[in-house]
Amino acid sequence: MADKEIPAVQAAAESRADPVIAEDLTKRFGEFTAVDRVSFRIHPGEVFGWLGPNGAGKTTTIRMLLGLIRPSAGKLSVLGYDPVTETKTMQAHVGYMSQLFTLYNDLTARENIRFYGKVYGLNRKALAQRQQEIIQMAGLEGREDMLTANLSGGWKQRLALGCAIVHNPRVIFLDEPTAGVDAISRREFWGLIYAMANKGTTILVTTHYMDEAELCQRVGFINQGRLVAAGTPDELKQTHMxxxxxxxxxxxxxxxxxxxxxxxxxxxxxxxxxxxxxxxxxxxxxxxxxxxxxxxxxxxxxxxxxxxxxxxxPTLEDVFISTVRESAEPGLQ
Ligand SMILES: Nc1ncnc2c1ncn2[C@@H]1O[C@H](COP(=O)(O)OP(=O)(O)O)[C@@H](O)[C@H]1O
Ligand SMILES: [Mg+2]
Incomplete structure (x- = not known):
């Protein structure tokens, strides 16, 4: 009897500890529903892929999680905080690399890190330490004093990630972080994502590269604002195809x-x-x-x-196409 109770108690504790929880999350812009009653949880230290075609509602979801826009309905919790009412406190623990993440091209790599470090309120000592860590993480040794404008795509991308995580956030939202960089840089970038996850950081990443989706521990497929499937890549291949x-x-x-x-x-x-x-x-x-x-x-x-x-x-792309078709034509068997 006692044996049976323990897992239940643990499960409850674990689910409360999920760093990202969305329940029936909805965002309407006027008449248009961009995100439609979406629910998902991300477990601690997990790499969660948020996948869907252009206009599916991925960025809108992230903007709500970050407290940048207010949900029209539904509940959110990020690290136990409510992004709507506890925005500032939550944001101190969260990193965000947007699709349009801007580095200052006329600053050096090191100066960009320092700039973002100051924005996040790091003191001199913490900043000096983080600067070294980020330069090392991004493979920028020897290039730290180059103008950012002269760095190639992959380095810029890694530097942008470094700036987005200069304050050592516990949750990171990456919105199409590898768009437009070459295959080798993309692979290196994924190496960094897993290095962070292995240290316990929780990561939500959007991508439209399906080969990258296969690298996520769990994925959610979003289409026209609706969550059409969620699970590990293998689960989805077995159950949703x-x-x-x-x-x-x-x-x-x-x-x-x-x-x-x-x-x-x-x-x-x-x-x-x-x-x-x-x-x-x-x-x-x-x-x-x-x-x-x-x-x-x-x-x-x-x-x-x-x-x-x-x-x-099937590949995840096969599963995605199949799932979207079925959600569009629910009678189809
Ligand atoms: N501020 C806004 N006002 C009106 N419509 C918006 C706004 N932001 C996003 N949308 C619409 O919501 C839908 C989802 O957008 P978005 O979340 O950016 O998609 P994704 O990131 O998946 O490409 C799109 O049709 C987009 O045009
Ligand atoms: Mg987007």
Whole structure:
């Protein structure tokens, strides 16, 4: 009996300790609902991906969490504070890198860190220490006295992150932090995200790069203001994917996609989705084994070489497309 009570008590304590809690969060701009009754929790030290297409409501959600705009309805808690009534106290513990995060181009890297350190009220000693830590974290050693304007994209991005976390926040909101930087810099940036999470910092990150979404511990998909799915990437792949994915490799992907789409429209091969992923084609079908041969035949009849045709685990992008389609057409089965 006592054994059974302990986990329940622990669960309650853990859920109270969740650093970010949104319940039925809603934001209306006039008649338009940008965020519609969204609920989610982020656990301590977690990297939570907040994903969705442009205009889905990601930035609006973050602005409410930061206390920059007031929710129209719903409840919020960030580190136990109410962002609406305890804005200043909460903000002292929260970091934010916005899509338009501005570094001063005419200041050096070091001067930017000092500037933001002062904005956050760090004293001289704390600032000197943080400055060193951030320069090291961002890999800026040797470049600390370069003008920010002359730093390349990846360094600027890491410096922007450093400035956003100069006050050692316990929760960090990153809004498309890797937009527009090259693949290697993106990977390095994710290394920094995990280094912070491993020290216990809780992180919410938005991205439209689905390969990055796979790196998150849990994700929430938002579409037209609604949360359409949430869970770990693996959970979502197992529970939210409607259909199975066949991946086709062919030297002529554009023509193959055209043919497959024609077959889909005509209804001769009733699959759910055909899309190009880089050089490969993903076809979402009700049953991979049944559809494999007819698809191969269709393509080979038109002299399109099929180098491989495999039943694969869906990507998060497949899951996202499938989830959005289902939420738009709830009757579809
Ligand atoms: N201040 C505002 N007034 C009116 N509409 C807004 C305002 N801010 C955002 N929106 C609208 O809300 C929707 C969600 O925007 P946003 O949260 O920026 O999306 P995302 O960050 O997912 O691209 C968009 O349609 C946007 O035009
Ligand atoms: Mg946005």
């Amino acid at each position: 409607h259909g199975q994915v066949l991946e086709i490799d062919t030297p002529d992907p554009d023509r193959a996609v055209r043919l497959l789409k024609e077959a889909q429209t005509k209804g001769s091969l009733p699959f759910e989705e055909v899309a190009l992923y880089g050089a490969q084609i993903h076809v979402v079908v009700p049953n991979a084994e049944e559809f494999r041969q007819p698809i191969r035949k269709l393509l080979e009849k038109e002299n399109i070489q099929v180098s491989s045709l495999e039943w694969i685990m």
